[in-house]
Amino acid sequence: MTDAIQTRSLCYRASEHFEVTDLALTVPAGAVYGFLGPNGSGKTTTIRLLLGLLRPRSGEITVLGSPMPAATPSVLARVGYVPERPHIYPSLTVAEAMRFHAAFHRRWDSAWATALAATFQLRSDARVGSLSKGEMGKLMMLLALAQRPELLVLDEPTDGLDPVVRRDMLESVLGYVAEHGATVFISSHLVHELERICDWVGVMDRGRLVAELPMQTFKDGIKRLHVAGAAGDMANAPFVVLKRDRSDAAAEQWIVRGWEPGMQSYIEGAGATVREVVDLDLEDGFVEMLRAARTPTTTEV
């Protein structure tokens, strides 16, 4: 098995106003895959489709080698899931919630669960309903990890949590991945956090996957160019012009994707000079890519 998750031509209609369209995701086994996208872009819907919690209208989903939603029970036994909204009975204590969860998972590691509870400073006799938001997040992470999953699916796991809790949670996930080589699929809009830990990125916007590529390729390829002189149309260039700001004709600013060293020659061939090539970080690149996805004709402006 080389891919932990694969979808092809996946469509789902949530309402008249929102649908997931023609989704083709590929998450390689062993990857830490960052699933980026603004709020409402379809990240949670996609995750629920992957886990068999929603039925697709059409298309194929394969998770850990099995078709979904047909194989939902056997696949979910191997997947640790931290949902955006926790769903544990509030009247249970932390210890009871752990025992309850353990009953569903054959590979449950109770020694590690106890150790994690200590690391996370969760009191075993505390009622789930009385936990703070951060404690709740840590409990959900504990439950997902102690089942020793092959795939961890984390839906905005650190959203709204303080930095100390975020660190504790990410450290425990990364420690687990280092030891067991599990695949992680993590959705977040905290782009800087993902920039450190992910080696793959998928970008969602309005129900569509607008990009999917290795993190380093994404970061290497997205640049801001300072171009002097009027270049012609770049339709045949090997890079994609996401944005071309011509407000200052003597010094245009371009945002390009798929850039590689030496590609200046295409612009120079069109009669202009590249003054400077500026690197963008993941957040800048992400924002520019989304803007371009929303206004497909920017290059004509």
Added chain:
Amino acid sequence: MTHSFSLQLLDRIDARSPTPLYAQIASRVRLAIAAGELRGGAGLPSVRQLAAALRINPATVVQAYRSLEADGFVEMRQGAGTFVHELAPARRAAERKAAARRLVRELLTEGGRLGISPQDFAAVLRDELTGDTQ
């Protein structure tokens, strides 16, 4: 100087930099070895420890350690960990010189952007070295 690994060594790695994280880690460790801050036989943290401490992908740590190993700076012993190789003094001196060259090139590139000539730099460097600063 402790001669053993300290996380402070990697304090300033920057995920937002265009230089891949693995290359940043490898180059910091390489410099520490060249400077004698890390001595032969010193152990590096396990992949798990370093990934968790820096909150980075474990594969990034493995990639950094592999590149250090390929360049002869460390040895990865199966099950035991990753250890610094003793380097000959000449090799360490060559590494320091290579690092100096990289720094100077960066400086010249940045200076070029700001319109500072190499001659300006040379003059300032002479002043700084002789303590004749204004």
